[in-house]
Amino acid sequence: MSIVAGCDVGSLTSKAVIMKNGKIIGSAIIRSKPRPADSADAVMNDAVFSAGVSRSEIQYAVGTGYGQEKIPFVDERVSEITCHGRGAHWMLPSVRTVIDIGGQDCKAMRIDRDGQVLKFTANDKCAAGTGRFLEVMARVLGLGLDELGEMSEVAKSPITLASTCTVWAQADVIKYLNSGTAVADIGAGINTAMAGRVAILVNAVDPEPDVLMTGGVAKNTGVRSTLEKLLGVKIKKARKADPQMAGAIGAALLADERINSNKRG
Amino acid sequence: METFLDAATKIQCRSVLDWKKSGKPIVGYTCSYTPPEIFYAAGILPVRMRGIETEGTDIADAYFGSFICSFPKSLLQLAGKKTYSFLDGAVITPGCDSMRRLDECWRTAGKDHEGIVPGFFYYFDVPHKSEAHGFRWFVDELKMLIHAVEKHFGVRITDEGLKNAIRKFNAGRRMLQEIEAMRSQKEVVVSGTEVFAAVIAGAILPRDEYTRHLERWLAELKRRKKSLSKGKIRLMLTGSASDEIHLFQLLEENTGAILVAENLCFGIRSEGNEIEEKGDPVEALAEHYLAQSTCPRMYGRFGERLSYIKDKVKQARVDGVVMQNIRFCDLHAAENALYERHLEPLGVPCLRLEREYGPMVDAGRMKLRLNAFLERIKKADRIIADENESERVDDLPDRKPLEAAR
Numbered sequence: 001m002s003i004v005a006g007c008d009v010g011s012l013t014s015k016a017v018i019m020k021n022g023k024i025i026g027s028a029i030i031r032s033k034p035r036p037a038d039s040a041d042a043v044m045n046d047a048v049f050s051a052g053v054s055r056s057e058i059q060y061a062v063g064t065g066y067g068q069e070k071i072p073f074v075d076e077r078v079s080e081i082t083c084h085g086r087g088a089h090w091m092l093p094s095v096r097t098v099i100d101i102g103g104q105d106c107k108a109m110r111i112d113r114d115g116q117v118l119k120f121t122a123n124d125k126c127a128a129g130t131g132r133f134l135e136v137m138a139r140v141l142g143l144g145l146d147e148l149g150e151m152s153e154v155a156k157s158p159i160t161l162a163s164t165c166t167v168w169a170q171a172d173v174i175k176y177l178n179s180g181t182a183v184a185d186i187g188a189g190i191n192t193a194m195a196g197r198v199a200i201l202v203n204a205v206d207p208e209p210d211v212l213m214t215g216g217v218a219k220n221t222g223v224r225s226t227l228e229k230l231l232g233v234k235i236k237k238a239r240k241a242d243p244q245m246a247g248a249i250g251a252a253l254l255a256d257e258r259i260n261s262n263k264r265g
Numbered sequence: 266m267e268t269f270l271d272a273a274t275k276i277q278c279r280s281v282l283d284w285k286k287s288g289k290p291i292v293g294y295t296c297s298y299t300p301p302e303i304f305y306a307a308g309i310l311p312v313r314m315r316g317i318e319t320e321g322t323d324i325a326d327a328y329f330g331s332f333i334c335s336f337p338k339s340l341l342q343l344a345g346k347k348t349y350s351f352l353d354g355a356v357i358t359p360g361c362d363s364m365r366r367l368d369e370c371w372r373t374a375g376k377d378h379e380g381i382v383p384g385f386f387y388y389f390d391v392p393h394k395s396e397a398h399g400f401r402w403f404v405d406e407l408k409m410l411i412h413a414v415e416k417h418f419g420v421r422i423t424d425e426g427l428k429n430a431i432r433k434f435n436a437g438r439r440m441l442q443e444i445e446a447m448r449s450q451k452e453v454v455v456s457g458t459e460v461f462a463a464v465i466a467g468a469i470l471p472r473d474e475y476t477r478h479l480e481r482w483l484a485e486l487k488r489r490k491k492s493l494s495k496g497k498i499r500l501m502l503t504g505s506a507s508d509e510i511h512l513f514q515l516l517e518e519n520t521g522a523i524l525v526a527e528n529l530c531f532g533i534r535s536e537g538n539e540i541e542e543k544g545d546p547v548e549a550l551a552e553h554y555l556a557q558s559t560c561p562r563m564y565g566r567f568g569e570r571l572s573y574i575k576d577k578v579k580q581a582r583v584d585g586v587v588m589q590n591i592r593f594c595d596l597h598a599a600e601n602a603l604y605e606r607h608l609e610p611l612g613v614p615c616l617r618l619e620r621e622y623g624p625m626v627d628a629g630r631m632k633l634r635l636n637a638f639l640e641r642i643k644k645a646d647r648i649i650a651d652e653n654e655s656e657r658v659d660d661l662p663d664r665k666p667l668e669a670a671r
Contacts, residue, residue: 066629081637082644105630116644119609120637121617 002259003053004060006251007040007074008083009067012103012131013216014039015248016047018058022256026051027245032103036067044073060259062251066104078254080247081107081120087250088212089115091238097207099198099227099235100246101217103131108202115250121204127166129197131217136166137190140173141183145220151187152222158188169193191222198223199230212236214246266459268478272466274510276318276348280470284310285351290418293349293383295340295367296358297535297560298391300407300550302434305472306426307414313468313531314355315508316340318348319623324378328370334363334593335622336506341371344381354385354417356410360530361562361596385417393564395556403555407547427546433472435539440479441467444486445533448525449581452492457502457524458513464532465508494523498642499582501526503574503604504589505597506622515628515635516587522639526581528574534559561600570600571607578613585614585642587635591622614642 001021008015010032018026028046032039040063048055055073063074064083071077080102088098089111100107106129109120123129127136138148152158159176161169169190176186194217202211211233217223218238228235241249272278284291292304293314301311316339322329324345325338343349359365368388375382390406392399411422441464447455463482467475500522502513508531516524528534538557541549559570578586586608588601598619605615616638618631 066633079633079636079640081633082640105633117637117641120641122634 002059002256003057004252004255004259005044005047005058005062006083006248006253006255007044007061007063007065007071008080008245008247008251009036009039009043009063009065009071010080010103010247011066012135013244014043014065014067015245016040016043017245017248017252018047018051018053019252019256020051020053022253024241024249024252026053027242027248029242029244032067036070037072039067040071040073060255062255062258064247064251075255076258078251081109081122082117083247083250083254084214085109085111085117085250086115086253087246087248088214088238090249090253091214091240091243091246092210092212092236094210095212095236096209097202097205097211098246099202099211099213099218100215101129101131101198101213101223102215102247103135106130106198106201108198108205108207110205110208119205121201123197123201128169129194129201131215133166133169133194134190134217134220134223136170137173137187140170140177141187141190143183143187145216148187149191149220149222149224151184152191152225155184155188156182158185158192161189161193188222191220192226194220195223195226195230198227202227202231207231207233209233210236212238212243214238214243216244218243266462266482268470268474269459269462269466269482272469273462273508274317276315276343277351278469280474281310281312281351284471290353291351292354292356292385292414293352294356294358294389295337295364296360296391297530298358298360298554299356299389300554301468301472302427302430302540302550303407303411303414303422305430305433306422307418307420309354309414309418309420310471312352313465314340314349315465316343316622317509319343324374325370327377328374329363329366332593333366334361334505334591336591337363337367337370339623340367341374344371345374345378347381349383350380352383354387354414355383356387356389358389358391360391360560361594363593385414387413392555393562395563395566400551400555404547404551407551411547424546427550428542430472431540431542431546431549433476435542437467437472437476437479438536438539440476440483441533441536443483445537447486451494451582453494453499453523453525454489454492455486456493456517457500457527458510458517460524461510461513461527461532464536467536468531494525496521498522498639499525499584501528501574501577501581501583501586502589503528503586504601504618505591505594506530507589509623511628512589512620515631520635520639521643522635526577526583528559528570528577530560561596567600567603571604574604574608575611578608583613585616585638587616587618587638589618589620592619614638614645 003020006017014032015029026047030043061074063071063077064080068077084100098109107122110118291310295314304311319339322338322342325341357368392402540553590597
């Protein structure tokens with residue numbers, strides 16, 4: 001019997017997954033706190049509680065995410081690119097291209113049949129094309145993130161944003177709001193701008209089907225459907241688990257792998 | 266090593282300040298296409314200008330456009346802050362368009378900030394082609410530079426003096442070649458960060474002092490037994506001007522990687538070959554600096570640059586190539602993308618990184634990409650090792666190198 005954990009401390013949310021013999025028995029997601037160590041601690045406590053085990057029963061833990069260096073209790077740290085590749089592969093073994101959009105960055109990767117990363121690219125030092133962009137825009141529109149995603153379905157004539165810079169786009173959105181443009185049209189325009197930005201990255205890794213989205217933004221239906229149109233491929237839905245958990249799941253899988261290979265060797 | 270580190274991490278390093286105290290002139294230059302031999306022959310200390318130790322570019326931003334590489338901006342910033350007040354001269358070269366602009370921006374800044382333009386301020390043109398007409402043009406440019414130095418500083422630069430300078434510089438070049446060969450061995454005893462410091466120091470220290478230090482250091486390296494490369498991923502670094510020690514430390518410290526090769530404008534790329542000691546010394550300099558060039562500023566030489574990297578990857582048993590470019594460096598950004606398309610199909614993993622020059626403000630972002638890259642290489646190794654134990658033969662089809670893009 002093996003109990004392992006994966007802990008993904010992101011810039012906006014922190015996630016943890018507890019696995020027993022390769023099956024998820026507990027998970028948690030919380031809003032990240034200012035100190036990564038506190039986020040890691042809190043989310044792990046929630047996860048072990050939901051799994052009905054104690055922290056001391058965990059035999060191996062892998063940390064990932066931007067706050068990985070500061071997670072005190074993990075046995076190993078692995079980059080989120082590797083973890084998302086593994087997590088996506090677990091969710092859908094046929095996946096070859098992963099689009100992960102997190103709070104502060106956006107990555108596209110090609111993986112092989114084992115979930116091993118072959119090629120990746122990531123946005124550089126800018127909030128355009130990240131979850132933060134959507135969050136800021138949703139707040140301006142007074143919408144929840146889920147609601148923002150739905151705007152693409154109901155919009156009649158989506159606006160075109162002149163800039164994908166978060167600050168300028170925000171000014172643009174306020175201008176549209178003031179001039180009485182329908183919220184749905186603005187929301188749809190935001191989703192389109194976001195998808196356009198992401199499509200550039202995805203094309204840089206020569207995407208191959210199946211394509212899967214992970215990270216929080218995968219839940220935004222508007223971004224996903226526009227991205228499908230731009231890339232000309234169907235983006236699969238992960239039914240096995242919440243796409244936002246992919247990094248933590250990948251980390252837990254790597255932890256499980258370490259335990260088993262230790263047993264073997 | 267201490268002297269090297271001092272020179273590599275401080276603009277006003279000990280040796281430069283000592284030279285200044287002796288009253289002899291110092292001339293700064295901005296590009297690997299400027300032959301320091303000319304200044305050596307004139308009894309002047311040539312110092313390669315660098316942008317380290319900047320904390321912002323507020324002075325430079327007033328003169329440069331916002332879409333300009335932060336390296337020349339850092340140079341002007343330091344000039345504005347009087348860090349370069351020890352210079353008696355500066356030679357600006359159109360290494361690239363951003364560097365060319367340093368000439369006019371510095372002159373203009375000199376009107377607003379008193380005393381920041383050195384007495385000898387020279388624009389040294391370098392052709393972008395190395396064919397016969399470009400070569401003749403470059404020889405003329407060299408002669409004009411020599412003449413200008415003679416006139417301004419009241420010195421004579423003779424052919425004998427130049428030949429002597431070439432010989433003196435060649436001694437260091439030969440030692441650097443030896444060190445380079447050591448880095449290609451299976452067990453490498455010297456880190457990339459150390460070699461970086463030693464190479465940068467060569468562009469700063471008075472040459473005779475440098476040669477003495479290099480001799481001593483080379484002897485020490487030959488005595489070293491401990492392998493620094495065991496179990497480590499061997500990386501090559503290419504791309505934009507990189508003279509910040511942090512970048513090398515980021516790649517080597519606590520990463521499980523070691524740098525065994527570079528193709529950078531500071532470094533072995535320009536110091537790796539000897540200069541002809543016979544015949545006309547100006548032509549020998551022109552031949553070396555223009556014709557043996559591996560900077561993407563040169564037209565029609567992509568094939569040579571690519572094969573240099575390919576050879577190096579093979580020789581130094583490189584596991585992965587990290588290709589960086591400073592933001593807005595079109596030359597290296599375009600070149601890196603082309604290299605990647607040629608190297609990935611050969612099974613050479615490549616990582617392209619865009620960065621800002623100077624203090625490593627985005628170290629976290631770079632580290633994430635580097636770690637993911639190293640994990641990719643490590644995993645590939647493990648699968649190959651497993652295949653050798655014939656456990657996972659069914660994985661072979663996916664292990665083929667990525668197809669050539671388009």
